[in-house]
Amino acid sequence: MADTQGNPTEFDRALRGTLIGLWAERMARAFWPCVTLGLLFGAALAFGVQDVMPAAWSSALGLGGLAAILVSMIWGAWRLDVPHRADAARRLDQTLPGRPLTAMADQVAVGVDDPGTQALWSAHLARVSRILAQARAVPGDLRLSRFDRFGLRYMAATAAAVAVLFAAPSRVTELGGMAQLPGRAEAIALGPSWEAWVQPPDYTGRPSLYLNEVDRPTLQLPQGSLVTIRFYGQPGIMSVDESLSDRTEADPAAMAQDFTVESSGRLSVRGPAGRDWEITALTDAAPRVTLAGAPVRERGGLMRQDYTAEDDYAVTGGQITVALDLDAVDRRFGLATNPDPRDPLQIVLPLPASGARDSIEDAFIEDFSQHPWANLPVVLRMGVEDARGQTGQSADAHVVLPGRRFFDPMAAAVIELRRDLLWARANGARSLQLMRAISHRPDSAFRSQQARSRFMDTRDLLQASLSDGGLDAATRDDLAQTLWDLAILLEEGELADARARLERAQERLDEAIRNGADPSEIQELMDEMREAMRDYMQQLAEQPRERGEPQQGEGERREVTQDQIQQLMDRIQELMEEGRMEEAAELMAQLNALLENLQVAEGQGGDGPPTPGGEAMEGLGETLRGQQELADDTFGELQEEFREGGQGQGNQPPGPPQQGDGQDGQEQQGQGQQGEGDPQERGGASANDLAERQRDLAEALRQQQLQPLPGEGMPEGDAALDALERAQRAMEGAAEALEEGDSGEALSRQADAMEAMREGLRAMNEAQSQDQREQAEGDAASETGNGDGRDPLGRARNQGGEVGTEQDMLTENDAYERARDLLEELRRRSAELDRPEAELDYLRRLLDRF
Structure with missing residues (x-):
């Protein structure tokens, strides 16, 4: 159809476009196998498949590829259904509403002479003509997924694209040479050629080089780069001359050669179109590592060692070595025995999981508290390695290996017994004798029946092992673990049991959540965990300040209130009741991580004004630590007296040690003997120095009592003052005993002073917690409204102070x-x-x- 002037109408253009679409559709369906084979064959030639195949196979590949392409082309031409204009009109008519082309070919069957019928038919044809005027070309269907179910066309297109970008497309022209018959291929002489590549080590991040395209006479290559050279044509015409590698027996004329750049030198390709390069080898320096200061003891006895490591490219690994510094050990008491041989510790150094590793500033954190060398002199050395296998070592650091410290005197004594057993099994008999001396008066030595029972069982096990022919390594290790658990119990008291119950409850509840336990069982386990949580947090809140390790950046720690933990547990229970077990398990994992490093604050957390008496409590903590150190020195003086055959004044045997952080507190045992001479003469200036230090501590404690203390006017504050007064009197009594040379009596008074100070600190902690709760309640009351009958969001309250009514409440x-x-x-x-x-x-x- 065309207008009266011969111009094509919209329908004609739509019909031609539809016909073109039909040609594209049928051509694609007929010839896609031919195009796929052609792309694959061309990509294979561009990548040089013919170079790695024998001549006969290359010829067969060329002939076979051409034959396959020709066959697929003939098969496509035979399958091609040539589209005509009628096919295009039929498809266009099917896409238009009402099939207008078919309607144009229809005839009026009834009422041909009726004017009304003719008018209606004319209106129908006019509407059909308007539809035809709006016709648009129908595109061809080029989807071939039902014909190419394995996506071979996409594979071929990808291979061709990669060949164009990274291979040599011009090599497709070698098809004529490949197509020669094997018998005639030998008669055709190919000109000699060569190719060379350089692949730097992966860790350098440098790209590969194609030397055929490098026209610079000098190159800089990283040490360890792999050079690959290939010759083509008649053998013996071309050769390689290089002074870069260490190879000595290689054939310079070999058709395929590979070597590694080890040093600077010259690389020459001899023969037609040969080239020369002066190569400078970039040396990969060995990595370097430096220890940043001495190791630091962190909370819980963890050792933190800062370090810096550097390398040209990246540090790939490392280790830290810890060896006993036997010459620096104070070889007294249990350490006087020659130690059992132990290999140095070799611990893998953790590296950052992400980021650059050419310069690392990090910290090594490990817990050596249970190792026999804890709190003893060691030699610390750190080593790192790079990707080339080169290593770097730090300078030896002679340090004391940090470990957990025990402030309770009996706990420190038990830890020293444990150290002696691990130091040498020959100390078994001596340790048994000391344990018998400690258990001579168990009621005064142990505060709990459980600790006393465990100590007796351990003593009996050690005695049985020695009676059976000696202490073997396995029994020694079991005894060491038992003594460690006993020391934890003595140090932390009920807190250790509360924490153990909480951990068991956590594990059982976590297992029940993951296994989809019955709701009644989950409810029972949740109640058990709530009870264990209350006990643990109560014991943690009562834990004296001096029991923990000194903290760095204490003002930055995150405080967690009991209310917040309770809300988290309520949310876990709510999710479990709703059947959302995965979310409950995630919250349970967050709760477990939170409790691993818990700092408890009763009431609301946050940064508030400083608590009254906080500086006084810090000073009392310092005084308590000074008293502990003085007790250590007093006990050491007492040990020296017994080693010389004397004892403190009085005829009673020395009781169990009251302090022993790093000292052999069990050396005093059995009945002491009356020494000769005046103790004042034996003690000399040492006793006077100790007495003077004790007087200073007593005076410092008296001055601290005059400062504002938490809980003044409260029962807790009065109890704290009474305890501090008892501690001061005990200190003054200890000073008098030291002046008289009675070290045993002084040690007893010092223990009483430390116990009284701990009671005072506990009472002040309780008073401080009470102050914080009252302050939090006052802050909450002041934030509930603005005093004009409206809540903080500006909503009106009713007379009872509540917001809204029951009718206003939402559903659950x-x-x-x-x-x-x-x-x-x-x-x-x-x-x-x-x-x-x-x-x-x-x-x-x-x-x-x-």
Whole structure:
């Protein structure tokens, strides 16, 4: 169809476009195998498959590839259904509403002479003509997935694209040479040629070089780069001359050669179109590592050693070596025996999981508290390695291996017994004798029946092992573990049992959540965990300040309140009741991680004003540590007296040690003998020095009692003052005993002073916690409203102070959704830093509370 002036109409253009689409569709369906084979064959030639195949196989590949392409082309031409204009009209008609082309060919069957029928038919044809005027070309269907189910066309297209980008497409022209018959191929002389590549080591990150395209006479290559050279043509015409590698027996004229760049030198390709390069080998320096200061003891006895490591490219590994520094060990008491041989510790150095490793500033953290060398002199050395296998060592550091410290006197004595057994099995008899001396008066030595029972069982096991012919290594290790657990019990008291119950409850509840236990069982386990949590947090809150290790950056630690932990447990139970076990398991894992490094604060956390008497409590803690050190020195003086055959004044045998952090507290045993001479003369200036130090500590404690202390006017504060007064009197009595040369009596008074100070600190902690709770309640009361009958969000309250009525309350599900929406809105607004500071502060307080 065309207009009266011969111009093509929209329908004609649509019909021609549809016909073109039909040609594309049928050509693609007929010839896609031919195109796929052609692309694959061309990609194989571009990548040089013919170079790695024998001549006969190369010829067969060429002939076979051409034959396959020709056959697929003939098969496609035979399958091609040539489209005609009628096919295009039929497809176009099927896509238009009402099939207008078919309607144009119809005839009026009834009422041909009826004017009304003719008018209706004319209107119908006019509507059909308007539809035809709006016709658009129908594109061809080029989807071939039902014909090429394995996607071979995509593989071929990808191979061809890679060949164009990275191979040599011009090599496709070698097809004529490949197609020669084997008998005639030998008669055709190919000109000699060569190719050379350089592949630097992967860790350098440098790209590969194709030497045929490098026209510079000088090159810089990393040491260890792999050079690959290939010759083509008649053998013997071309050769390689190089002074880069260490090879000595290689054939310079070999058709395939590979060698590694080890040093600077010259590389020459001799023969037609040969080339020369002066190569400079970039030496890979060995890595370097430096220890940054001495190791630091962190909370719980963990050792932290900062270090810096550097390399040209990357540090790939390392280890830290710990060896006993036997010459620096104070060889007294249990350490006087020659130690059992132990190999130095070799510990893999953890490296950063991400980021560059050419320069590392990190810290090595490990717990050596249970190792026999804990708190003893050692030689520390760190080594690192790079990808080339080169190593670097740090300078030897002569340090004391950090480990957990025990402040309870009996716990320190038990740890020293354990150390002696691990130091040498020959100390078994001596340790048994000391344990008998300690258990001579068990009621005064142990505060709990459980600790006393464990100590007796350990003593009996050691005695039985020695009676059976000696202490073997396995029994020694079992005894060491038992003594360690006993020391933890003595140091932490009920806190250790509370923590063990909490860990068991956590494990059982976590297992029940993951295994889909019955709701009644989960409820029972949740109640058990709540009870264990309450006991643990109560014991943790009562733990004296001096029991923990000194903290760095204490003001930055995160405080967790009991209310927050309770809310987290309520949320876990709520998720389990709703059947959302995966989310409950995730929250349970977060709770476990939180409890591993728990700092408890009763009431609301946050940064508040300094608590009254906080500086005084810090000073009391320092005084207590000074008293502990003085008790150590007093006990050492007492040991020296017994070693010389004397004892302190009085005829009673020395009791169990009261302090022993690093000293052999069990050396005093059995009945002491009356020494000769005056103890004052034996003690000399040492006793006077100890007495003077004791007087200074007593005076410092008296001055601290005059400062503002937590809980003044409260029962807890009065109890703390009474305890500190008892401690001061005990210190003064210890000073008098030291002046008289009675070290045993002084040691007893010092133990009484330390126990009284601990009681005072516990009472002040309770008073301080009470102050914090009252302050938190006051802050919460002041934040509930603005005094005008409206809540913080500006809503009107009723007379009872409540917001809204029962009719206004949402359903349970709507309440949860509304709460989540409000929480998300609060988080979004708090992240907008352009808001006023007062508003941001209010939003943060809302998030902290909810």
